[in-house]
Amino acid sequence: MGMQISAELLDGIVLAVVQQADTYGYALTQQIQETIDISPSTLYPVLRRLKAQGALSTYDKPFGGRNRRYYQLTPLGAQILRDTEKNWQTHKTQIDYFLTKPESKEDAE
Amino acid sequence: MTIADYFAELTRLLAPLTAAERTEAIEYFQDYVADAQFADGAAVTAELGSPRQLALKILADYSIKSSTATSADGEKVSPRANARQIWTIVLAILSAPMAIPVAIMIFALMLALLLIVSALSAALLIVLAGLCLTGLFVSGFALWSGIWLVLSDPMIGVSYLGLGLAAGGAGVILIPVLKWAAQGLASVWAAFFRWLYRKIRRQRQEAIQRCGKGFCK
Known part of the structure; x- marks a missing residue:
């Protein structure tokens, strides 16, 4: 994907994935990488920031003789996700107004 | 690896x-x-x-x-x-392109100026108080020695008494001057700080209003 994703949107994507189910770093990265070309080293700062904000909490669960750190959505994280979803809808409509051709709009309707 | x-x-x-x-x-x-x-x-x-x-x-x-x-x-x-x-x-x-260092320098200069003026006004008060106290002290000393000298050497004694009264008078005259100077300086300082406070508050309010209109982000 050639276009830069803003930090706010990346936060939203991570929160949305974690909302589906508690997950750990590797699985989260794999899930996002299915759609978006993003490096694992980019996601660590995002997770750290969201945890520091209180949008995510972590807990450790034993797996294969070690502890795996799981990320969980907090109520604050859910609130941020709702806000981001709302902002994205507005943003999408505005950008579509300029960048989506009228005939394709009609097609979509 | x-x-x-x-x-x-x-x-x-x-x-x-x-x-x-x-x-x-x-x-x-x-x-x-x-x-x-x-x-x-x-x-x-x-x-x-x-x-x-x-x-x-x-x-x-x-x-x-x-x-x-x-x-x-x-x-x-x-x-x-x-x-x-x-x-x-x-x-x-x-x-930063000059602006912030210059602002700091101006602030430091203003602070220095403020300190100088406050030191000067304190010095003025101290000098006045010193003069007043010296006058009263000299007067007391001269009157005291005058009283004793009048008995042995009336002329010198009388001149000491005169000196004592004069010094005492000068000291007493300086008391209202001291009071007036202290009150004057106090009200000038109070007015200055009120002005400073209003200025800072106005700037803050203006900044808030500007932000409210969406000029700053």
């Missing part, structure tokens, strides 16, 4: 972070590598970049977010993070 080597190098390169921050980052990527089941350090490098690239990416994020993020977390902001912030601010000030 083994995976252990990779993390030894990464740990070394993350030295600028606090122990807690470093441990958290290392644990995250160790977790990641274990889940990804990479065979060796080369596989890790292919996925995460060299230890140096990864460390730079982690550190770059901290340099911007550390102050807000760690304090929001309720954790103590580390002294190292504080020192880092102070340096960043010093560098920012030094590299």
Whole structure:
């Protein structure tokens, strides 16, 4: 994907994935990488920031003789996700107004 | 390079972070590598970049977010993070296009001026009070010795008494002057601080109003 994703949107994507189910770093990265070309080293700062904000909490669960750190959505994280979803809808409509051709709009309707 | 080597190098390169921050980052990527089941350090490098690239990416994020993020977390902001912030601010000030250094200089000059004026007004009051006290003291001393001298040497005694009365009079005259000067200076200072307070408050309100109209962001 050639276009830069803003930090706010990346936060939203991570929160949305974690909302589906508690997950750990590797699985989260794999899930996002299915759609978006993003490096694992980019996601660590995002997770750290969201945890520091209180949008995510972590807990450790034993797996294969070690502890795996799981990320969980907090109520604050859910609130941020709702806000981001709302902002994205507005943003999408505005950008579509300029960048989506009228005939394709009609097609979509 | 083994995976252990990779993390030894990464740990070394993350030295600028606090122990807690470093441990958290290392644990995250160790977790990641274990889940990804990479065979060796080369596989890790292919996925995460060299230890140096990864460390730079982690550190770059901290340099911007550390102050807000760690304090929001309720954790103590580390002294190292504080020192880092102070340096960043010093560098920012030094590299700012003149405006901030000039503002600091003007502020320092105004502060110096304020100190000079307050020192001068304090000195004026002290000198006046000193003169007043000296007059009363000289008067007391001259009257006291005059009384005794009048008996043995009337002329000298009378002149001492005269000197004493004159000095006493001068001292007493200075009391209202001292009072007037003290009151005058106090009201001037009070007026100055009221003015300063109003000015600062007005600027803040103007700034708030500007922000309210959406001029600043």
